[in-house]
Amino acid sequence: DQQVKQNSPSLSVQEGRISILNCDYTNSMFDYFLWYKKYPAEGPTFLISISSIKDKNEDGRFTVFLNKSAKHLSLHIVPSQPGDSAVYFCAASARETSGSRLTFGEGTQLTVNP
Amino acid sequence: GAVVSQHPSWVICKSGTSVKIECRSLDFQATTMFWYRQFPKQSLMLMATSNEGSKATYEQGVEKDKFLINHASLTLSTLTVTSAHPEDSSFYICSAWTAVIGYTFGSGTRLTVV
Numbered sequence: 530d531q532q533v534k535q536n537s538p539s540l541s542v543q544e545g546r547i548s549i550l551n552c553d554y555t556n557s558m559f560d561y562f563l564w565y566k567k568y569p570a571e572g573p574t575f576l577i578s579i580s581s582i583k584d585k586n587e588d589g590r591f592t593v594f595l596n597k598s599a600k601h602l603s604l605h606i607v608p609s610q611p612g613d614s615a616v617y618f619c620a621a622s623a624r625e626t627s628g629s630r631l632t633f634g635e636g637t638q639l640t641v642n643p
Numbered sequence: 644g645a646v647v648s649q650h651p652s653w654v655i656c657k658s659g660t661s662v663k664i665e666c667r668s669l670d671f672q673a674t675t676m677f678w679y680r681q682f683p684k685q686s687l688m689l690m691a692t693s694n695e696g697s698k699a700t701y702e703q704g705v706e707k708d709k710f711l712i713n714h715a716s717l718t719l720s721t722l723t724v725t726s727a728h729p730e731d732s733s734f735y736i737c738s739a740w741t742a743v744i745g746y747t748f749g750s751g752t753r754l755t756v757v
Contacts, residue, residue: 538684563746572649572736572748573687618687629675629740633687 532556533621535634543642548606550637552619555600559621563631564593564604566615573618577604609641645671647739649749656727656756664722664752666737672717673739673747678710681734681751693720727756 534553542548550564560581565573579586579593579602586593592605606613616638620631646669656662666676675694679687691707693699693714701707709731711723720739724731737749 565748570653570734570751570753572647572738572750574748575746578745629746630677630689630692631738631746632689633679635686636684 530555531635532559533619533632533634535617535619535637537637538635539638539640541640541642542609544611545608548604548609548613548639548641550604550606550617550619550639552602552604552634553600554602554621556621556623556632557600558623559632560624561622562593562595562602563620563622564591565618565620566613567618567636568615576617606639609639611641611643613641614639645669645739645744645747647673647737647747647749649737649752651752652750653753654755656754658728658756659726661723661725662727662754664724664735664737664754666720666722666739666749668718668739668747671739671741671744671747673720673741674717675740676712676714676720677738677740677746678712678720678722679736679738681736687736690722724754727754729756732756 563578564576567573577591595602616636618636619634648667678690690705691699691701695717699712714720736751739747
């Protein structure tokens, strides 16, 4: 049962344009969501998070949007840079019921072309 | 910032031998340590959760006698893969969690069993 899904295994964008990475979840108990960037053979690097009490959180070039009714979140990167090329994972936790354990999506490979 | 040191970064072992992976939180005390494994082009799958001084909680389908987790102190957690087989070849990642810092991931260990 994949509770967090990233349906796009890959995304390719031009440098300077917007990258939009999507994530859907099924567990209505999830109340905290995170996005991570990962390179091969390395651990994930935290990018941005959002609590379920918000619908938007922004940090520099990164913005995360949360649509609770649709159980959908997205990560916007603008402007995209070649250095953003990596695998992006969304993750969720249900802090009230499951404490701090995270459930990850399958990841989306982002390629930013110069 | 918070750092989790994970060693070794890669290891090759013979089938039937055991391998120990260490994760140390260098400048903070980790309340909880999570252990994940990742197969190529797949998600990070939670294997177990450990709290200092208590037995680890394993996810469904993870053999606790095969993947021994020790969390003897607030700064050190180890994962031992016992009697390793080629199907145990994977990328293993630890993640330390505290309420103040949140999640800090190690850099991962690439295990190859030959």
